[in-house]
Amino acid sequence: MITHHSHIGTAAWSDLLRMLKDAKVSELRGSPKLKTIGNKEYWYDRYRIGTDVVDRYIGEDSDALRDRLERLTDLAQQRKANEKERSRLMRVLRAEGYLMADAQTGQVISAMERAGVFRLGGTLVGTQAFRLYEGELGIRIGFGRTAVTDDIDIASFERLSVALGDTVEDDLAEVFSQLKFDPLASLEKNKVWRWQQTDRSTLVEFLTPSFEETEGIRDLPALGVSAQSLHHLNFLIAEPIHAPLLYRSGVLVQIPRPERFAIHKLIVADRRKADPDRLKARKDRAQAELLIEALSDERPADLAEAYETALARGPAWRSRISASLDLMPETRKRLEAFA
Numbered sequence: 001m002i003t004h005h006s007h008i009g010t011a012a013w014s015d016l017l018r019m020l021k022d023a024k025v026s027e028l029r030g031s032p033k034l035k036t037i038g039n040k041e042y043w044y045d046r047y048r049i050g051t052d053v054v055d056r057y058i059g060e061d062s063d064a065l066r067d068r069l070e071r072l073t074d075l076a077q078q079r080k081a082n083e084k085e086r087s088r089l090m091r092v093l094r095a096e097g098y099l100m101a102d103a104q105t106g107q108v109i110s111a112m113e114r115a116g117v118f119r120l121g122g123t124l125v126g127t128q129a130f131r132l133y134e135g136e137l138g139i140r141i142g143f144g145r146t147a148v149t150d151d152i153d154i155a156s157f158e159r160l161s162v163a164l165g166d167t168v169e170d171d172l173a174e175v176f177s178q179l180k181f182d183p184l185a186s187l188e189k190n191k192v193w194r195w196q197q198t199d200r201s202t203l204v205e206f207l208t209p210s211f212e213e214t215e216g217i218r219d220l221p222a223l224g225v226s227a228q229s230l231h232h233l234n235f236l237i238a239e240p241i242h243a244p245l246l247y248r249s250g251v252l253v254q255i256p257r258p259e260r261f262a263i264h265k266l267i268v269a270d271r272r273k274a275d276p277d278r279l280k281a282r283k284d285r286a287q288a289e290l291l292i293e294a295l296s297d298e299r300p301a302d303l304a305e306a307y308e309t310a311l312a313r314g315p316a317w318r319s320r321i322s323a324s325l326d327l328m329p330e331t332r333k334r335l336e337a338f339a
Contacts, residue, residue: 002293005135006096009096010138012093013244016244017244019250020242023079024252026075030046030048031046038163040060056166057119057120099134099143101247106247106251108179108202108204109124110251115169115170116166116169117172117223120167120223121156121160123240124253124255125154125236127148132245133258136258137291137298146290150200150203155208155233156220161222164222166222167223167224168224176204181196181198182196188226193227207227207228208227208233209233210233233264235260236256236260239260240254241257259295259303262303265287266288267321267324270321270323288328289331292331292334296334303338307338
C-alpha cells in the first residue's frame with residue numbers, strides 16, 4: 001500500500017526544486033542568447049574571456065526558463081538568501097523522513113553537477129533516480145532493497161551531446177581521479193565509459209541509446225566520455241525532468257519521467273535472464289510495481305500514455321513487457337485498465 005508524505009514535506013520539496021532552478025539562472029556570467037538547432041531552440045549564456053566569445057549552454061527553451069531569464073537581475077540579488085532558505089528546506093525534508101543521499105554518493109553526483117553533466121543533457125537513471133520519485137510523487141519509498149545501490153548511472157543522447165556545441169567545465173576523468181575512481185578497461189581501446197572507486201564498491205557508468213542492431217560504445221562529446229549504448233534507453237530518457245538530490249543544500253539533477261521509468265523497468269527486467277541478474281530483475285519489477293501503483297492513482301493519464309507509447313514500439317517491446325507482467329498480476333490489471 002502506498003503511503004504519502006505530509007503536505008509540509010511535499011511543499012518543501014517543491015520549494016527546493018524551484019529555488020535550485022532559480023539558483024542556476026542566477027549564476028549566469030553574461031547575456032542569455034537563443035539559438036535554433038535543428039527544430040528546437042536552446043538558450044546559451046554568452047560572455048567574453050579575453051578576446052574569445054563563449055557560449056555556455058543553459059537549457060532548452062520553455063516558458064519557465066524564459067520567465068527566470070527575465071528575472072535574472074532579481075535572482076542574482078537573491079542568491080545568498082536562496083542558499084540559506086534551501087538549507088532550511090533540507091532540514092524540513094530530513095525531519096519529514098525523506099531519503100537523503102549518503103555522503104559518498106552526494107559528493108560524486110554534486111561533483112558531476114558542478115562540472116555541467118546534467119546541464120549538458122546527462123540524466124541520472126537507475127536506482128539513484130528511483131529514490132528521487134519519493135519527492136516527485138510525494139510517496140514514501142523507505143529504506144528497503146528497492147532503494148539501495150552503490151551504482152551511479154548517467155544516460156545521455158549522443159546526438160544531443162554533439163549538437164550542443166558545449167563541453168563540461170572540468171574533465172570528468174580528472175574529477176573521478178580526485179574522488180579516487182579508476183577507469184575500467186573497455187573492449188574498445190581508449191573508450192572509457194565506467195569508473196570504479198578504489199576504496200568502495202561505487203561504480204559510475206555512462207549510457208546512451210542504441211539506434212542500431214548492436215549495442216556498442218559511443219562517444220558523448222559534451223561530457224568528454226564514452227558510453228555503452230543500449231536498446232530501449234531512448235524511451236526512458238525522452239523528455240526528462242529536474243529533481244533535487246537531497247545532499248547539503250540540494251543538488252539539481254535530471255531524471256527520467258516516472259511513468260517512463262516504470263514501463264522501462266518492465267522491459268529491462270525481462271532482459272535480465274542470466275542467473276547473476278535475477279536479483280536485479282526482481283528489483284526492477286519491485287520498482288515498477290510501486291511506481292505504477294502510485295501513478296495509476298495520481299497521474300493515470302501520464303501512465304497510460306507511456307504504456308501505450310511503449311506497446312506501439314512493436315512486438316519485441318510488447319513481448320518483454322508482457323513477460324514481466326506475467327509475474328506481476330496486480331500490476332497487469334492496473335495497466336490493462338488503460339488498454
